[in-house]
Amino acid sequence: MKSIVPYTKEIVFNTKIAEICSISLEHELNIQEAEIEGNFIVSGEYKSHEVSINKESFSYKLPFTLEVTENIIKDSIDFEITDFTYDIVGNSTLKVNIEFCVTAEEEEKEEEEIVEVDPIQEEIRESVIEEIKELFPEEDTEIKEDESRLEEESENIILNAVEEKEEEFATYHIHIVTASDSIESICALYTTDVETLKEYNAIDTISVGDKIIIPCLDE
Numbered sequence: 001m002k003s004i005v006p007y008t009k010e011i012v013f014n015t016k017i018a019e020i021c022s023i024s025l026e027h028e029l030n031i032q033e034a035e036i037e038g039n040f041i042v043s044g045e046y047k048s049h050e051v052s053i054n055k056e057s058f059s060y061k062l063p064f065t066l067e068v069t070e071n072i073i074k075d076s077i078d079f080e081i082t083d084f085t086y087d088i089v090g091n092s093t094l095k096v097n098i099e100f101c102v103t104a105e106e107e108e109k110e111e112e113e114i115v116e117v118d119p120i121q122e123e124i125r126e127s128v129i130e131e132i133k134e135l136f137p138e139e140d141t142e143i144k145e146d147e148s149r150l151e152e153e154s155e156n157i158i159l160n161a162v163e164e165k166e167e168e169f170a171t172y173h174i175h176i177v178t179a180s181d182s183i184e185s186i187c188a189l190y191t192t193d194v195e196t197l198k199e200y201n202a203i204d205t206i207s208v209g210d211k212i213i214i215p216c217l218d219e
Helices: 119-135 137-161 183-189 194-200
Strands: 002-012 019-031 035-047 056-067 078-089 093-103 172-176 211-215
Touching (some): 002 056, 019 078, 019 093, 035 093, 078 172, 183 194, 194 211
Antiparallel strands (some): 002 093, 019 035, 019 172, 035 056, 078 093
């Protein structure tokens, strides 16, 4: 299974947005039996006035939910953000556009063996069963009670064996380069080094609008 999912959200600020100075995207996941729950965390700094030198911080948590089918192997689920852009709408609204990809392995379906039944033999078998039930009605009732009791015991064993799945979390940063950024300032902002950035990005040179992936090594 592979699904590419678009996600768009408008975030209304309490003040005017004159300029986004820096912005990053993180995410956290909770993989459950029937769905994937999680949050996108958009944070950074902005200026509320064009001529101001002061920067204000912001951080917003955006929840999302994605349903998964029953035949998906939960341990094989992989979540990846494939694109992240933003726009300033009006004076105080930040519109974020996120695209993410979810891949997972599917359980193989067992092919049912088709057994051909001779109609004449089946008719004879059913006739014999009916004759036995007429001769031994009490034994037939006991057999049904035993079968019912076995089914109930099996169900209890299955229920007792069920364990709750532990939550799984994954986090990394996506930084969009602004005019005031350099490779060194990005390393300092996320407490990392140039070699680590080069493992995830082609960053011999960076330009405004480039997206830099920074892994969270301490998590």
